[in-house]
Amino acid sequence: MSDPKQQIVIDYHDRTKHRMDGYAKGPDTLDWDAQPDPFRRFDGAEQIDLPLLADRLVIPFSALSSDQPVAAQSVDVSCVATLLEISVALSAWKQYGTARWSLRVNPSSGNLHPTETYLIAIAVEGLSDGLYHYRADAHALELRCRFSEAALSELELSQPQLYIGFSSVHWREAWKYGERAFRYCQHDVGHAMAAISYGAATLGWNISPQLMWGDDGLATLLGLDRQRDFGNAEREHPDLLLKILPGGQSCDGVGPASLLTLAQSGQWFGKANVLDPKHLYHWPVIDEVTEASQRPENAASPAVAAVDTSIIIPTECSETAGKLLRRRRSAQSFDGVTVMSRQHFSRCLDQLQPRTQYAPWNTVNWHPRIHLVLFIHRVEGIAPGLYALPRSEHGQALMRDNMRPEFQWQPVAGIPDSIPLQQLILAKAERTIAKLSCQQAIAAESCFSLAMLAEFEPTLQNAPWRYRELFWEAGAVGQTLYLEAEAAGLRGTGIGCYFDDPVHQLLGLTDNTLQSVYHFTVGGPLVDHRITTLPPYSGKG
Structure with a gap:
């Protein structure tokens, strides 16, 4: 590899992976x-x-994905x-x-x-x-x-x-x-x-x-x-x-x-x-x-993604956008029984398609480099198992070429054709994803969890600053999931603690072409009523 900065970035990413026999280096103690x-x-x-x-504000949340x-x-x-x-x-x-x-x-x-x-x-x-x-x-x-x-x-x-x-x-x-x-x-x-x-x-x-x-x-x-x-x-x-x-x-x-x-x-x-x-x-x-990963002045911008004109699945949420955006919360635990409706699930995945004329994809308007692997637990009409959601044709080709050859890659019945969800293998995966998520039950007791796979080493070629962009795009995916979960009456939470290479091994990934950079989970939240909620700006008009 000729670019020393690119190698530093790749070495950092490898060094900071959590492993089954030890976490990435961190403080020995915390004084809260x-x-x-x-x-x-x-x-x-x-x-x-x-x-x-x-x-x-009276604008409904539904208006943000409307063609009007x-x-x-x-x-x-x-x-x-x-x-x-x-x-x-x-x-x-x-x-x-x-x-x-x-x-x-x-x-x-x-x-x-x-x-x-x-x-x-x-x-x-x-x-x-x-x-x-x-x-x-x-x-x-x-x-x-x-x-x-x-x-x-x-x-x-x-x-x-x-x-x-x-x-x-x-x-x-x-x-x-x-x-x-x-x-x-x-x-x-x-x-x-x-x-x-x-x-x-x-x-x-x-x-x-x-x-x-x-x-x-x-x-x-x-x-x-x-x-x-x-x-x-x-x-x-x-x-x-x-x-x-x-x-x-x-x-x-x-x-x-x-x-x-x-x-x-x-x-x-x-x-x-x-x-x-x-x-x-x-x-x-x-x-x-x-x-x-310093970005140089006048660095070449990534190619802008083509405008996606596919028909948007409407939300059933009637709440105003202002209220929904402000009541977003991160779930601390899930009930392990809530089933997500297929309509809400389809809407959620639909909003992850990179339509650059809509929020939030106008901020990460390059060709998608983040693709999803879903561990589906409790979604109406969809069998538990491992599924893939490539966000571009190129991404699908990379996933199919690099993941396990025994994966099935079958379309999912009941999911609109505009959503490229593919069934990889049917299996109950709660214990597996909980273990891979640093033993966190929240990944298993949800309706679904997912891993975000980045087009990793190809993206960094001669442009190590794009390492940061991969995480920005993953954050935008996460923000969309947060809001769509709220709109569906559920809750989401990002998961930064997971065992990187064991996730890759499960999927059959053997090199740096694809790397997991963020996990997320959506489900029915358990609320701790011992905690009091107070207004953000008490006394401010």
Whole structure:
């Protein structure tokens, strides 16, 4: 292999696999009272409180997958506040005894939330032109950089410009998960991307991922390379920039060079808070894979997937999108008896098809690289067993060429032809998938569990930064499963702990062509009524 960075990434992935005889390296002990602060702030920056307006939304969740466009809302501070409230804000506080913790609309591995959200606003009514950091704990924006009028005068703009940027504080995940944490940070970016996409769709807005940005440029744009503003605080790694496209707005707007000029000539404010004053461990391998998977400036964007015009299976959910997005939760356990209806199951799989004109696939609009293997336990009219859901013809060819030759690859009766679900083998697999999922019963007591297989080594060829994109796409798949489970009256949860190579051995995978990068499970939840649920922003109007 000629690319040393690609080899570092592959070595990291292999090193951080969980194995039957030992887990990936992590901390020997955890002090939950010393957990890193889940909320970043920039002390000294002007804070703009945002209103809570999501309860006013009347758009039904069903409209997000309809062929009738949602009426586009105007781009102003109220709609920005709504977008953030239904995508990356707090969704509740939980309390059990003296313990109290927050939940967010976007999920996170271990509820640790390494993902930070930034906003760039130009000519947005109610906001000064500049870069903002979003404080989820206060539902507020912090003005990090005010753009100069001189630099703004050089732009010729006919409409507002709005961007969402993401970064990751790797230590938040590494504190608990050690070396494997880099994977989970990338999952969380994918969940956040998809959450923003669903939120934007509720407002009639589209999304365009700005993949021409390299990590160094994005760090400058978001102020992440400003040593004086971080001091001893944990650094953030740049991930991705999304452009918000209201209504029929084109992708054209402020180019990267002009955005960088605005940031470099602007006035900066605020100092980052320290999240954890005492780091008991250091994981150099995370720094190594972060460096090796750096995205260069103007890297070639992946080919955009063709628009899928297949007929969408409608949802039976009548709830408003705003309410459903905010009540998403991660299941802690399942009842082991709930049977998922075939209609709900078909709808769920249908929404995993990469229709790039709909949320969330407008954020991961490249040819699909994530394909699914399902362990079906309790779905109406479908026999328990192992099934495959390739998300492209190329993916199906890879799966058939690399998985066990004895697999049957038969279509499933009662599933619409537009959904390429294939029966591999009939068998009760609850004990098997529980064992493979680090002995977690939640994978067995559900309606179905699944493994996400990535087109791995072929994707990394001469582009090691695409390692992160594989996990982003997997996160988007997970976010879709979360919401479709909620819409069906069920619940989902992501599973990051599984025994990597034993999963591959079960499927007959013998090399790095396909690798499992994320697991997920959906079922009937058991609710712990000892835990009290409190509103996310008590006293805030």
